Amino acid sequence: MPNGHDKILVRGARVNNLRDVDVDIPKHQLTVFTGVSGSGKSSLVFGTIAAESQRLINETYPAFVQSFMASPARPDVDQLENLSAAIVVDQERMGANSRSTVGTATDVNNLMRLVWSRLGVPEVGPSFFFSFNTPQGMCPGCEGNGRVSAVDETLIVDRELSLNDGAILVPGMGVGTWYWKGYAENPNLDPAVPLKDLTPEQWAYLMHQEPTKVKALGMNMTYEGVIPRVKRMFLNPEKAPGQKHAKEFAERIGTFRPCPECDGMRLNEAARTATVEGVTLPTALGWQISDLLPWVERLRDSKAGDRARPVLTALADMLGSLVEVGLGYLSLDRES
Structure with a gap:
């Protein structure tokens, strides 16, 4: 039977672009607010109703707790009656991060790592030994990114020119810059010699030398070859260059390919080869969630899963929830 509390009463709402809006919103059913952009939908639903509901909830907390809120x-608004507790479900894009996958974003990977740490053969170690975000678990070749950068050297330097003539074509490394001086005034290099005339040792030192301490420019400093420096500055998958010209340069010179050491699996050899019932962790992470769920359930109900049954039960519940909301087509290793 209808009663005086079966509607949310809004009278005289004036939040943002609302102008004395009066509306009755039925409770215990789905109500959809539609309208053109700027018509006041969000101002009414979020800025008025949800905001007042949250304010009233906050007032129920002790004064000490409120002091931190x-x-x-x-x-x-003139009048708001019959409010219920409001739960605002927002949808927004996740920040770009090459280390974030469906598994890490949903915390499912935490349980997957626990399963392999307890049941994996051969035994590798604690669960963090199966994480591509820790030194103990990541592939040393790609540091857990699964990809390595490749550079077109012809777009980095002009071998017909010397350092003094501007052989380095990288933004920020032109003649006279600090980076240029680190090469031109290095005692192991002759800045007047065209790069094509360098010895193989000099070429390797100029282009591919990993960071090493040298004495140059009247001080002790770290010398780094052009290619490693370019990869670090422009092709770091975790930190894209910010300036427009730097982004354009990075897109022009570099490509990413699967890491040849781990074949894109992100994990070191021990972590990526340990098996549970013949299945490696990268293999399981690559399955569709809808295919992974029955495998986890079978393992949970088998004798082989005895030592990890609570973990497998929690894992099956989480995977089941993802399937129920329509995400069963995803794999846990998909970048988010």
Whole structure:
């Protein structure tokens, strides 16, 4: 039977672009707010109703707790009655991060690592030994990214020119810059010699030398070959260059390919080869969630899963939830 509490009463709402809006919103059913952009949908639903509901909830906490919370003002509205607790479900894009996958974003990977740490053959170690975000688990070749950068050297230097003539074509490394001086004034290099005339040893030192301490420019400094420096500055998958010209340069000179050491699996050899019932962790992470779930359930119900049954039960529940919301087509190793 209808009663006086079966509707949310809004009278005189004036939040943002609302102008004395009066509306009755039925409770215990789905109500959809539609309209053109700027018509006030968000101002009414979020800025008025949800905001006042949250403010009233905050007032139920002890004063000590409230002192650590934000104190939102009451929405600009004459009357709001019969409010229920409001839960705002927001949808926004996750930040770009090459180390974030479906498994890490949903915390499913934590349970997967526990399973392999307890049941894996041969035994590798604790669960963090199966994480591509820790030194103990990541592939040393790609540091857990699964990809390595490749550089077109013809776009980095002009071998017909000398260092003094501007052989280095990288932004920020032109003649006279600090980076250029680190090469031109290095005692192991002759800045007047065209790069094509360098000895193989000099070429390797100029282009591919890993960071090493040298005395140059009247001080002790770290020398780094052009290619490693370019990869670090422009092709770091975790930190893309910010300036437009730097981004354009990076797109022009570099490509990423699967790491040849781990074949894109991100993990070191021990972590990527340990098996549970004949299945490696990278293999399981690459399955569709809808295919992984029955495998986990069979393992949970088998004698082989005895030592990890609580973990397998929790894992099956999490995977089942992902399938129920329509994400069963994803794999846990998919970048998010």
